[in-house]
Amino acid sequence: xxxxxxxxxxxxxxxxxxxxxxxxxxxxxxxxxxxxxxxxxxxxxxxxxxxxxxxxxxxxxxxxxxxxxxxxxxxxxxxxxxxxxxxxxxxxxxxxxxxxxxxxxxxxxxxxxxxxxxxxxxxxxxxxxxxxxxxxxxxxxxxxxxxxxxxxxxxxxxxxxxxxxxxxxxxxxxxxxxxxxxxxxxxxxxxxxxxxxxxxxxxxxxxxxxxxxxxxxxxxxxxxxxxxxx
Amino acid sequence: xxxxxxxxxxxxxxxxxxxxxxxxxxxxxxxxxxxxxxxxxxxxxxxxxxxxxxxxxxxxxxxxxxxxxxxxxxxxxxxxxxxxxxxxxxxxxxxxxxxxxxxxxxxxxxxxxxxxxxxxxxxxxxxxxxxxxxxxxxxxxxxxxxxxxxxxxxxxxxxxxxxxxxxxxxxxxxxxxxxxxxxxxxxxxxxxxxxxxxxxxxxxxxxxxxxxxxxxxxxxxxxxxxxxxxxxxxxxxxxxxxxxxxxxxxxxxxxxxxxxxxxxxxxxxxxxxxxxxxxxxxxxxxxxxxxxxxxxxxxxxxxxxxxxxxxxxxxxxxxxxxxxxxxxxxxxxxxxxxxxxxxxxxxxxxxxxxxxxxxxxxxxxxxxxxxxxxxxxxxxxxxxxxxxxxxxxxxxxxxxxxxxxxxxxxxxxxxxxxxxxxxxxxxxxxxxxx
Numbered sequence: 001x002x003x004x005x006x007x008x009x010x011x012x013x014x015x016x017x018x019x020x021x022x023x024x025x026x027x028x029x030x031x032x033x034x035x036x037x038x039x040x041x042x043x044x045x046x047x048x049x050x051x052x053x054x055x056x057x058x059x060x061x062x063x064x065x066x067x068x069x070x071x072x073x074x075x076x077x078x079x080x081x082x083x084x085x086x087x088x089x090x091x092x093x094x095x096x097x098x099x100x101x102x103x104x105x106x107x108x109x110x111x112x113x114x115x116x117x118x119x120x121x122x123x124x125x126x127x128x129x130x131x132x133x134x135x136x137x138x139x140x141x142x143x144x145x146x147x148x149x150x151x152x153x154x155x156x157x158x159x160x161x162x163x164x165x166x167x168x169x170x171x172x173x174x175x176x177x178x179x180x181x182x183x184x185x186x187x188x189x190x191x192x193x194x195x196x197x198x199x200x201x202x203x204x205x206x207x208x209x210x211x212x213x214x215x216x217x218x219x220x221x222x223x224x225x226x227x228x229x230x
Numbered sequence: 231x232x233x234x235x236x237x238x239x240x241x242x243x244x245x246x247x248x249x250x251x252x253x254x255x256x257x258x259x260x261x262x263x264x265x266x267x268x269x270x271x272x273x274x275x276x277x278x279x280x281x282x283x284x285x286x287x288x289x290x291x292x293x294x295x296x297x298x299x300x301x302x303x304x305x306x307x308x309x310x311x312x313x314x315x316x317x318x319x320x321x322x323x324x325x326x327x328x329x330x331x332x333x334x335x336x337x338x339x340x341x342x343x344x345x346x347x348x349x350x351x352x353x354x355x356x357x358x359x360x361x362x363x364x365x366x367x368x369x370x371x372x373x374x375x376x377x378x379x380x381x382x383x384x385x386x387x388x389x390x391x392x393x394x395x396x397x398x399x400x401x402x403x404x405x406x407x408x409x410x411x412x413x414x415x416x417x418x419x420x421x422x423x424x425x426x427x428x429x430x431x432x433x434x435x436x437x438x439x440x441x442x443x444x445x446x447x448x449x450x451x452x453x454x455x456x457x458x459x460x461x462x463x464x465x466x467x468x469x470x471x472x473x474x475x476x477x478x479x480x481x482x483x484x485x486x487x488x489x490x491x492x493x494x495x496x497x498x499x500x501x502x503x504x505x506x507x508x509x510x511x512x513x514x515x516x517x518x519x520x521x522x523x524x525x526x527x528x529x530x531x532x533x534x535x536x537x538x539x540x541x542x543x544x545x546x547x548x549x550x551x552x553x554x555x556x557x558x559x560x561x562x563x564x565x566x567x568x569x570x571x572x573x574x575x576x577x578x579x580x581x582x583x584x585x586x587x588x589x590x591x592x593x594x595x596x597x598x599x600x601x602x603x604x605x606x607x608x609x610x611x612x613x614x615x616x617x618x619x620x621x622x623x624x625x626x627x628x629x630x631x632x633x634x635x636x637x638x639x640x641x642x643x644x645x646x647x648x649x650x651x652x653x654x655x656x657x658x659x660x661x662x663x664x
Binding site (some may be wrong): 163 | 258260262322323327374375376377397399400401403405406424425426427465467468469470648649650651652
């Protein structure tokens, strides 16, 4: 599959998930949680793990810190690869992040305090140029960055720190297929590098991510509590 | 669906698709499932003094009829000493298997990904009691994204049934303790239905009872009062208790229905020998319903484990005292119908069903001091085929003859799964995004 076709396929999946009329049951489920959301700050999100601020590459190829957070900010980190052909995997994550991006951009307080990072775990294919194409397609409105690494060896410690698996698939003859087996995960990280929640796609929605982000941010800026109901 | 296809499609898993597709011995819905033929059965085994090395161990059995090691012991890893080996579970990426000891609360972490035929003990977590604030007896190990949710049985203060849920990160670091609510202090199992944002817990008994010889315990009327009679409905996301349900007689294993819009779960009460359903009501609350006896109500058979088929039709219930599995047709979950009944051995504990429902494995040991004695102390793993009507035995490993110990919980492993190997036809489908 050529790079252009792979990206087009990915974007087609994203579009399917983001479309107002859903052909896919999963997309319907992902759009709005089927349960009442809690009030921000009404529950605890203890630190699950701590991650360092690794240096990666941005869409221009320049060195870029993965988190790069001010004390009153949080990051939402998602690992993907652009050749992913599983509609319930990376495309679903990108669709959720795109909706999250719109919601954040519409709220000035959140726009200053929530950063999104989409990170490729397939840097051999997903070059900065490839991530630039993805960025262009996603049309980010908030602080949403598209990062990759200089090599597979450079992304390995990042994946290990976050606990993100990504196993290259091989065919019967042990030939590389350019595909990965991976559990879809999205991470909420605070300014101290503490992972405060991890989401899998069945429990991944922009609304839930925002409630959790507000919960974490409240400990820094209590005034965010008032923004909860919006 | 072939195992290779699982590689990308199920592992990039969504909760909804996972719960609608498979049970595979009732694993966490967050866990990648083995949907094809399993190569191995990992058996967490209690050591027996004077038998082999006498230590608890993880035993790997060959389970694929196409392999030369089918029905044989492939490997065995002793952890040293006896810890009351009991339950365990995979991490969220299925690369590690965490196994607990109910006596000293040690947690043994095995790497099953590097060489699935020969799991390796890579870490022992010895801080469970201290870090959790005195929780004892790690029982259910339930993978959540990035962490392990552990339902415990007891506490270090009095060895009674007051206990908690404890979370660790997948990397093995303590996260938090959530004590069971007042009026429902006992614990046993925990299972999540993320579609509903609901979590269910059940209740058993404390260390004072589960480490005591069963015959002696049953004669102690006061001690027998100290068993759980409740289930708790929780808000999963916030981990807050919402409802306490009266389910008398020690409700043990919990199985949520797997199909979409099947908003109910099953449990069985050990002491009263009954099957119970927990059903979501129109107002969003849950209600527990007595669904009737398992076996002869005059002589409750001590139901201890259950497995629900992926289509929510068959519920396998294993009972310890009569060594019998009873298969209920639960197509109408309010009116279970006994579809099959078969004696598996002189004592019986765990039942684990393959994803496709075609293979069912049984193990014999309940607790070191509760297992039968003499000739009744059979210790085995027996594998059967299930055709929807009958169970046909395929192989057996006698754990006494093999000097291994007492086999308890079983989990499935696969070579191709950890190699990322995909069959050619499946690779073509994956490339097309099918």
